Amino acid sequence: MKFIESLKVTFKEMNRSIQRFPLTVLFMLIVMVLNALMIENTILDFTRLLFTFLIGASLSLVGQMIYERFYMVKQTVTIRYGILAASIALTIAYFFMIGPQVEFNLAISTKSIVTLFALMVAFIWVPSIDNAAIAFHQSFLSTFKAFFVTALYSSVLALGVSAIYSATDYLLVDLNSTLLSHLLNIILCLFAPLYFLSQTPEFPTENIQVSDTMKQHLRVPRFFEVLLSYIVIPLVTVYTLILVAYILLNIGTEFWSDNLLEPLMVSYAVIGMIVLILSFNIDNRWTILFRQIFPKVLIPMAIFQTVASIIKINEMGLTHGRYFVILFGVFATIVGLIYSFMKLKFHGSIALVLLILSLLSIMPPIDAFTVSKHSQLKLFEQKLKENNLLVENELRPNQDVPIGERIIITNVASYVYNMGYQNELAFLPEDYNLYTDFNPTFGFNLTYSQTDIQQLEGQYFYLNREELVFELGEADTMIIQMLNYTENQPVDETLDDLIFSVNNENYQLERILDGQYYTLTVRNEFGEPLIESSLEELFDEVLGELSILEYSEVKSLSVEDATFTVENEQVSLELLVLSLQRTDTFNSIEMMVLINIK
Template sequence: MKMKNLRNKLIGLIQAVNRYPLTMLFLLAIATVNVNMINNETEDYLKYLFTFIVGALLSVIGQQVYERFFTKVSERVMLIVGSVLLATGYYFAIQSASTFNLEIGTKTAVSIFALMIAFIWIPAIKSRVTFNEGFMSAFKAFFLTVLFSSVLAVGLNLILFAIDQLLFSMNYKVNAHIMNILCSLFAPIFFLSYTPPFPGKKDIILSDQEEKVKKAITCPKTLGILISFIIIPLTAVYTIILLAYTILNIRGDFWTNNLLEPMLVSYAITVILVYILASHLEDKFATLFRKVFPKILIPIVLFQTVASILKISEIGNTYGRYYAIMFGIFALVAGIVFSFFPVKKNGLIASVLIVFSTISIIPPVDAFTVAKVSQVNLLKRTLVENDMLQNGKVVPNSDISIGDKKTITRTVSYLDNLNYLDEIDWLPEKIFYYDKFNKTFGFEETYDQTSDRTEGKFAHLDWNRSPVVNIENYDRLIHLYFQDSQTDLKIPIEIDNKPYSLKNDSENLILIDEKQEIFRFDMKKAIDQIFENQLVSDSGKDMLTTEKLMVTQENDKVKMTILATSVDNYGSQYNADIFVFLKIK
C-alpha cells in the first residue's frame, strides 16, 4: 500500500508538470535566477526574480481559465501567450526604477496576492464547486506542501551537516542551493499536484477526477474538530473582549487609538477565514458561528474603517492606512455577503478583493500616489499656516507648536523614506543628513514617543574637533553608507593577494573570504553604543568627537573598527555614513 501511495504521488507530480508546462519553465527560470543570486551577490536580480514569479502565477491562472471555460488547443496557446505578454509587461513596468524599492515591492506583493485569490476563485465561477470549497482545496494543499517541504529541508540539511562534519568540508553555499531547488521547484510542483481537475466548460468530469475533486474539497475530520472546538471558541472569546473594549472606551481617544486599527483588522481577517473554512461543517458550533459572527463583523469593520478615516485628518493618509481603509470596505462587503447571501455566492468576495487589489496598484488612485499627495498637502498646509512657505521656498521658524513640529517631521520623514523628496523642488535632498533639517525648518526633528525606545536620535562627527584619525595597524579603509533596509551591498577587497568581500544584512557587516564568512560586525550594537556615548558626551547634543563615534569589534581572524561621520535612528531603522577600518590578523 505504501509503495502504491508513493507511486501515485510521483505520478501526480509528473501530471502536474504536464498540466502546467509554462509554469514549469517559469519555475526553472526562478531557480536559475536564485542560483545566480547565491553565486554572484553583486548583481541585482530581484526584478528578474519577481517577473518570473508573477509569470508563474499568471501561467497557472491561464491554465485554470482554460480548464474552466475553454476546450480547444488554440485557446490554450492564446492563454499561454497572454501570460507571457503580461509577465513581460510587468517587467517593463518596474524596469524604469533604479532599485526594487518599497513601492514596487508592495505593489508586487498585492499583485501576487490578487493572483492567488484568482487561482482559487476561477474554478468556482458559475460552477457547482463553490469558492469556499476551492479555498479548502488550496488550504489543504498549502499545508501539505509546507509539511513535506519542511521535513525534506530538515533531512537534507542534516545530511549536509553530517557530510561537512564527518567526511569533508563543504562550501557554505551548498545549503542555499539545496533550499533553492526545494522552494523553487519541488514545493510549487508538489502544491500543484494537489490541485484537482475542477469541472470545466461542459461541466463533465470523469469518475476518477470526480473522486479527486471530492477528496480535495472535503474538510478533514481533524481540521473540522480543530475549527469547531478550538478556533471558533477562541474567536468567540476574542470577540467578547473586543466588544467589551469598544463599549468601555467608545468616547475620548478611542477613535484615534493606534491600538484599535490593527485589532479590528486582525479580527476581521480571522472571522473571514474561519467562516470560509467552516462553511460546510454541520456541527452546532460551526452553524452558530455562520449565523452570528458575520453579522457581528459588519459593525466591527465599520468601527475600524471610521477609525482609519479619522486618523487621516490627524496624520494624513499613508499607504498602510489606505490599505486598512480598503480592507475595511472589503470586510464590510464580506460580512454582508456572508450574512444575507447563500454559500454559493461567496465567490463575490473574491471578485471584490481582486478589484480592490487592482485599484490599489494602478496610478493615480494607487495607495502610494494617494498617500504621497496626502502627505505633501498636509506638509504644505502646515507650513503655510505657520508662514513657513513663501514664494516657493521654506522659511525657517522655530516658534511653532510642538504638534506642528511633529507633523512636519513625520511627513518629511515619510516622504524621505519613500524617496519622494527629489520630486519636491522646495525641499532639499537628503534632508536628514547632518543639520539640514534644522537649517531648513528652524528646529530639530520632533517625534512622538510611541515606545520605550527614543525615536529620532542623531549623531554627527565634529570635524573641527577631530580633523585627524589614526589608521596605523589597519590594512584597508572602506567608506560606505549603511542602511538596515538594504541588503545589496558587496564590496570586493584584496589583502595580501587574497580576495575578500564585505557585504551587509539588516543588522551586520559581514566579511567573507573565498570560501565562507569569517567575521560579522554587529552594526545595531555599534550604533546603540554610539548613542550611549552621546548621552555622556560634553560636545553638544549631536556633534561628537571620533572617540565617541568609533566602535571596534574583533575575533581571532579579523579586527574591524567603524568611524561614523553621521548616524540616525528612527524607531527600528538605522542609517549611518561610516568609514570601516579593516585588519586581517
C-alpha cells in the same frame, strides 16, 4: 511497500502537473536558476526578473484554471495555446511596465506582491465561477489543504536536508558553504510548487459528475474538523468579545484616533474571514452558529475600523499603509454583507470584489502610492505654512512650534524622506538629509512622540565620515574610547588604566571622572603624569557655552573641526571626535585618541 507505492503515486502526480502547467513549471525553474546565480555571486541582483517570472507563473496558473473551467470539455486546444501566449505576453508587459530598476523600491515591490495575491485569489475563485458542482468555499478548502500539506512536506524535507548537510560537514568532510543554499533553493522553487500543483485537482464542471478523487480533495479531515470547530472558532469568539468590549468602553474617548485599533482589526478580520469560509465545509452546531453570527458582527466592527482610519487621515494625512487598511475595511464590510444576506451561490463574489479593490490599489492615478504621495506632500507644505516654517516658499527655522505640531511635521517629513519624495519639494535644500539637516532646516529636533521632547533636547554632533581622510602623523599609539556620564546613575569615577608600550617603555592612559566630564592623563611607568586634558574643554569648544535650552542641534563635523590637539615637550595628545552629545543630565563622547611620545 505502501510507502514505495505512495511515493510512485506522488511522483506520477507531479509529472502530470508538469504536463498540466508547463509554463508555470518553466517560470519557476527559471526562478530557481536565477536564485542559484545569486547564491554563487552575491553581487548579482535579479529582483526585477524574479518578480517578473513569479508574476508569469501565477498568470499561467490562472490561465490554466480558466481553460479547465470553460474550455477543456470542448477540447479546444487552440484556446489553451492562446491562453499560454496571453500569459507570456502579459509577463513581458509587466517586465517593461516596472521599468529598468536595478533595486526595487517599496512601491514596485508592494504592487508586485498585491498582483501576486490577486492572481492567487483568482486561482481559487475561477473553478467556482457559475459552477453548480463546486462552490467557492470548496475550492478554497482544496487550495488551503494543498498549501498546508505542501508547507509541511517542504519544511520536513528542508529540515532533513539541513541536518544531513550539517552532519556531513561537521563529521565527515568540509562541504561548500553554498551547497545547502542551493539545496533549499531547489526545495523552495521546484519541489514545493510541483507538489502544490500535484495537490490541485481538475475541478468538475456542471456537466461532469464529481469523482471519488475529487471528493477526497474536498473532504475535511477529522483532525481539521475538530481543530476548527472546537478550538479555532471558540478562540475567535473570545477575541471578538474582547474587541467588542474595547470598542464599547472607549468609543467616547480616544478610540477614533488610537492607532491600536487598526492592527487588531485587520488581524481579526483576516483570521475571521478565513475561518468563516472554511466553516461552510463543516456542518455541526458550532460552525452553523458561527456562520450565522460572525458576518453580522464583522459589519459594524469593520465599519468602526474604517471610520477610525479615515478620521486619522485628517490628523496625519493618508499613507500607503493606511490606504490599504481602509481598502481592507471596505472589503471586510462587503464580505459581512454578502455572507449575512446573500445565498451560498453568490459567496464567490467576494473574490471578484477583492480583485477589483486590488486592481484599484495598484493602478495610477488612484493607486495607494500616488494618492498617499499627493496627500503627504500637501499636508507637509500645509503644516509648514501654518507654523510659519514656510513663508513665501522659503524655509525659516522656528523653535516655537508646539509639541503636537512637531510630532505631525516629523512623521510627515520622515514619510516623505523615506519614500524619496523630498526632491519634489522645491523649498527643501539640495541633498537634504532628514537626520542631519532636519534641525538646522526647521529649528527643532525630530519628535515622534511626547516622550521624545526631553530625550531630544540636547546637542548632537557627529563626524562626517563620507570623506574621512585623517593623517595619523607620528602617533605611537591609537586608542578608541567611548566615555559617558548620566546624572543620578552609578558610574565608575576611575576606570582601569589602559597600558601601552612605546620603545619598550610602558605608559598608561588614565581616565578619571571630574564632575560631569572625564579627564585624560598619560603617565609613564613610574606613575608620573606627562600630560592631561579635560574633556569638558573639548565639549565647550565643540558645542559652545550656550545652555541646552538655548541651543539644540544635530550637526556633522568635518575632520578639521573634530580634531583637537594638546601637547607639551614630552607628549602630543590628539583627539578625533567620532560622535558627541550632551543634554542637561547626560553627556557622551566617542573618539580616537592618538598618543605620540616625544
